[in-house]
Amino acid sequence: MPATTQHNEQATEVPDLNATESERLGENPARFLVEDVAADNGDGTTGELIFARIRGIVSTELVDYWLGVERWLAMQDDREPRDRVIDALEARKAELDEHGEGLAQAGLSPAERRERAAKRDAESVAVLVDEDGEEVSWSRQRGAVVGANS
Structure with a gap:
C-alpha cells in the first residue's frame, strides 16, 4: 500500500x-x-x-x-x-x-x-534492505540498498 x-x-x-x-x-x-x-x-x-x-x-x-x-x-x-x-x-x-x-x-x-x-496500481515494489537483507524503513536511508522482490 x-x-x-x-x-x-x-x-x-x-x-x-x-x-x-x-x-x-x-x-x-x-x-x-x-x-x-x-x-x-x-x-x-x-x-x-x-x-x-x-x-x-x-x-x-x-x-x-x-x-x-x-x-x-x-x-x-x-x-x-x-x-x-x-x-x-x-x-x-x-x-x-x-x-x-x-x-x-x-x-x-x-x-x-x-x-x-x-x-495500474502505483504501489512501489522497491524495498530497502540492510547488509543482512533485513527490510529497512525508508526514513532510515543510510547504509540501505534497494533489494529485489523474491
Missing part, C-alpha cells in the same frame, strides 16, 4: 503554483524546488536529487512547467531564480528537442505513459 505520509524532519510545506496543472502533468515541481541546492548526504530530497529529477524529465511541457515554478518560487522568496536550476532545465529541454520526448526505450509518449500509469 502506498505511503500517505512520510517522515522527514526537514520537511517544509510544499506550495503548488497550479494544482490542476500539477495533476495533469503528474507532479508538482515545487516538491523538489523548495529545497536548497546543496549536496545531498542521503537524509532528504535536497541538492543533487533536484538535478537527477531534472535529468529524468521526459517532456518539454514538463520542463517549461518546472521553469515556471522555479521562477515563481524565486519571486515568492524575493530572490532570483537559481542559475544552476535554470541551466539544468534549459539543457534538458534542448536534449529533449534534439532526441525526442518520452521514454525512448519504452517507445511511449508522455501522454501514453500517463494513460498507462493511471490504469
Whole structure:
C-alpha cells in the first residue's frame, strides 16, 4: 500500500503554483524546488536529487512547467531564480528537442505513459534492505540498498 505520509524532519510545506496543472502533468515541481541546492548526504530530497529529477524529465511541457515554478518560487522568496536550476532545465529541454520526448526505450509518449500509469496500481515494489537483507524503513536511508522482490 502506498505511503500517505512520510517522515522527514526537514520537511517544509510544499506550495503548488497550479494544482490542476500539477495533476495533469503528474507532479508538482515545487516538491523538489523548495529545497536548497546543496549536496545531498542521503537524509532528504535536497541538492543533487533536484538535478537527477531534472535529468529524468521526459517532456518539454514538463520542463517549461518546472521553469515556471522555479521562477515563481524565486519571486515568492524575493530572490532570483537559481542559475544552476535554470541551466539544468534549459539543457534538458534542448536534449529533449534534439532526441525526442518520452521514454525512448519504452517507445511511449508522455501522454501514453500517463494513460498507462493511471490504469495500474502505483504501489512501489522497491524495498530497502540492510547488509543482512533485513527490510529497512525508508526514513532510515543510510547504509540501505534497494533489494529485489523474491
